[in-house]
Amino acid sequence: MRVLVVGSGAREHALCLALAADPAVTALICAPGNAGTASVAEHRPLNATDPVAVAALATEVAADLVVIGPEAPLVAGAADAVRAAGIACFGPSAQAARLEGSKAFAKDVMAAAGVPTGRARVCGSAAEVEAALAEFGPPYVVKDDGLAAGKGVVVTDDPRLAAEHAAACGRVLVEEYLDGPEVSLFCVTDGVSVLPLLPAQDFKRIGDGDTGPNTGGMGAYAPLDWLPPGTVEQVVREVARPTVDELRRRGTPFTGLLYVGLAMTSTGPRVIEFNARFGDPETQVVLALLDSPLAGLLHAAATGTLAGHPPLRWHPGAAVTVVVAAANYPGSPRLDDPISGGDQPGVIHAGTRRDADGVLRSAGGRVLSATAVGATLAEAREAAYRLVAGIELAGSQHRSDIAAPGRLPAGFSADA
Ligand code: AMP
Ligand code: GLY
Numbered sequence: 001m002r003v004l005v006v007g008s009g010a011r012e013h014a015l016c017l018a019l020a021a022d023p024a025v026t027a028l029i030c031a032p033g034n035a036g037t038a039s040v041a042e043h044r045p046l047n048a049t050d051p052v053a054v055a056a057l058a059t060e061v062a063a064d065l066v067v068i069g070p071e072a073p074l075v076a077g078a079a080d081a082v083r084a085a086g087i088a089c090f091g092p093s094a095q096a097a098r099l100e101g102s103k104a105f106a107k108d109v110m111a112a113a114g115v116p117t118g119r120a121r122v123c124g125s126a127a128e129v130e131a132a133l134a135e136f137g138p139p140y141v142v143k144d145d146g147l148a149a150g151k152g153v154v155v156t157d158d159p160r161l162a163a164e165h166a167a168a169c170g171r172v173l174v175e176e177y178l179d180g181p182e183v184s185l186f187c188v189t190d191g192v193s194v195l196p197l198l199p200a201q202d203f204k205r206i207g208d209g210d211t212g213p214n215t216g217g218m219g220a221y222a223p224l225d226w227l228p229p230g231t232v233e234q235v236v237r238e239v240a241r242p243t244v245d246e247l248r249r250r251g252t253p254f255t256g257l258l259y260v261g262l263a264m265t266s267t268g269p270r271v272i273e274f275n276a277r278f279g280d281p282e283t284q285v286v287l288a289l290l291d292s293p294l295a296g297l298l299h300a301a302a303t304g305t306l307a308g309h310p311p312l313r314w315h316p317g318a319a320v321t322v323v324v325a326a327a328n329y330p331g332s333p334r335l336d337d338p339i340s341g342g343d344q345p346g347v348i349h350a351g352t353r354r355d356a357d358g359v360l361r362s363a364g365g366r367v368l369s370a371t372a373v374g375a376t377l378a379e380a381r382e383a384a385y386r387l388v389a390g391i392e393l394a395g396s397q398h399r400s401d402i403a404a405p406g407r408l409p410a411g412f413s414a415d416a
Contacts, residue, residue, distance in 0.1 A: 001295055002027040004058050005041065006048050006078065007069025008034045010323075010350035010369040011280040014287045015067060015294070016041045017348070022293040029061050035342070035360055036349025048073045051081035058087045065090065065299050068256075071147055074276050075101040079256070088302040092276050095252035099243070100259075100276040103145050103173045110271060113246035115239050117271040118176035129166040132174035133159055139177045144169040153214055178263035178270050181409035183224060184282045185232060185260045187240040188297060191253030193306040194240045195297075196232050198223045198289055198314060200282040206330060208401045215330045216366060219402030221320045221377060222285040226409050227264075235260060235269050243274070255301060264409075284348050284371045285319035320384040320403045321371040326351070327395030329365035334395055337362045341391035346371050346383075362393060377403055 001024050005012050013036040019025050020040040030037040031046035044061065047053050049072050058066045066082045068074055068091035077094035091097075098105040104122045109115075121132035122145070133140050140162035144152030154165040155177070166172045182204075186197040200222035206212040239260050247254045259275035287294065291313040300309045326333035333351075339360045342352060348371050351364015368391060372383030381403045388398055401407045 001025055001064045001299065002062055003029070003295055004061055004063040004066045005030045005037070005069060006046065006054055006066065006073055008032050008037070008048075009069065009280055009364075010348045010366065011278050011283045012069040013037050013348045013350070014284045014369075014371075015069060015278070018287045018290060018294040019067075022295040024293060025295045027061075029063070031057055034349045034363070035352040035354040036347075038354065048078065049076045051077040054078040055081035055085040055087075058082050059085050063087055065295065065302060067091065067298055069277060071097065071100050071275065071277050074256075075147060088299060089255075090298040090302045091256040092254045093252060096247050096254040097276040099247070099254065099274045101147055103143050103273070104171075106274050107173065109243060109246050113242035115242055115271055116268060118178045120173045120175040122171065123166065123174055124171050126163065126167060129163055129172065129174060133162055136174060136176050141175040141177050142166050142169075143173045143175060145171040145173060155214075178265055178272055180263045180265040181226075182272065183227065183231075183262045183264060183269070184220075184279050185235050185240070185262065186278060186282070186286060187236065187258040187260060188301050188306065189240070189244050189254060189256070189258055190301045190304045190306040191244065191248055191255045192304070194236055194244055194258075195301075195306060195309065195312065196236050196240070197286050197312070199227055199232055200224070200279075200286050202279065202282050203399060203402055203407075206325075206397070206399075208399050209407075213330055215325070217279070217281045217323065218325065218399045219320070219322045220281045220285050221318060221380070221403035222282070222289060223318065225377070231264075231269065235262065239269070239271055255304075280350070280366075281321045281323055281369050284321040284369050288319040288321075288371055288373050289315045289317070291315050315373065317373055317375045318377040318380045319371065319373045320377065320380040321348070321369045322384045322388050322398055322402045323350075323366050324368040324370065324388060324391055324393060324396050324398045325366050326362050326364070326393070327397065329397065333362075333365040335362055335364070337394045339367065339391065339393045341387075342368055344387055344390055346387050347391065367393060367396065378405075
């Protein structure tokens with residue numbers, strides 16, 4: 001199978017590593033890729049948000065399967081264009097990707113499908129925002145309606161900051177605050193069948209102890225031993241399946257990866273967000289534990305044959321990833337600094353490039369994702385932080401409490 005992976009982040013590097021390990025993959029192409037994907041895949045230049053260019057490249061490289069990593073190409077219609085060219089594609093249509101592209105659309109689908117989530121008001125004016133903030137009370141949750149790379153959300157007790165964020169965004173959702181530990185559950189779907197992967201947890205804030213602004217994600221671990229038994233099945237039953245069914249009923253079936261972001265509240269799991277693609281950095285830990293061949297799984301989803309896919313196999317133990325970010329991230333990051341230690345096995349690349357002289361340099365906000373597996377979560381964590389200690393990047397930042405015992409949900413129970 002010839003596989004084309006579209007994107008250039010840590011998620012795409014992790015996807016490429018897992019695809020390269022699948023004996024069914026005879027050729028692996030990544031476009032545009034980063035310095036990490038270059039070691040496992042052939043690179044092609046690509047403007048990933050140009051659906052015509054994505055489909056043309058898929059045809060040119062004779063791809064049997066195209067895997068679209070990031071949300072922006074999906075929302076732009078890259079999967080539609082690839083499928084129109086007669087090539088199997090892992091990733092939803094532009095219509096179905098609105099589940100991520102518009103938070104208001106996602107809420108509408110959830111309401112129609114009876115999916116548990118927080119109450120929300122779509123607001124287009126300062127007066128509407130003020131009324132919604134008063135209705136829900138603190139902590140205030142204000143979300144940009146459109147794509148914002150994980151940075152469009154402000155959660156604050158300060159009504160002034162909440163109103164300022166709303167004014168800066170334009171159309172926003174003001175939402176009820178959902179209290180409880182967060183869980184990311186990736187569900188592979190062909191539009192009918194739903195196959196969940198291992199649950200993972202992401203650390204969204206920039207600072208230790210969950211302080212500072214939200215980021216795209218600063219680290220993750222899997223699996224979640226504290227999750228009550230049956231939670232994954234419950235989320236598939238109450239969230240993923242009804243959502244997939246509702247989109248199919250609307251004539252816009254969702255094929256690809258439905259990322260369910262949940263809060264485990266005292267009244268059960270409730271959806272915080274949907275994404276239409278693999279999450280980053282959770283993908284790094286989930287795929288590190290996946291033992292089943294990835295290309296076969298994604299191809300089954302892309303071709304409507306997921307019902308016949310064998311049950312997934314997982315490596316025992318746990319995986320941890322720690323993101324190393326550039327100075328000033330999540331603000332506008334400092335770029336072009338030389339990196340050493342970036343080529344250690346387990347170091348997954350996000351914003352990196354290699355100069356003609358062979359020097360690895362930073363080229364984005366999140367730069368590397370140090371990923372390790374271990375027999376226990378503690379061992380995986382130690383190994384991930386050993387990798388981080390071997391990385392040098394001037395001014396870089398990372399959290400020191402990813403998957404730390406004190407940062408895991410304590411005494412959590414389903415019927416709390
Ligand atoms: P989102 O982009 O919707 O995932 O939001 C980013 C982060 O903001 C989430 O991972 C949560 O930590 C936080 N957040 C978003 N919505 C809510 C909510 N309704 N209640 C509590 N926290 C939230
Ligand atoms: N880790 C959060 C995301 O991928 O959106």
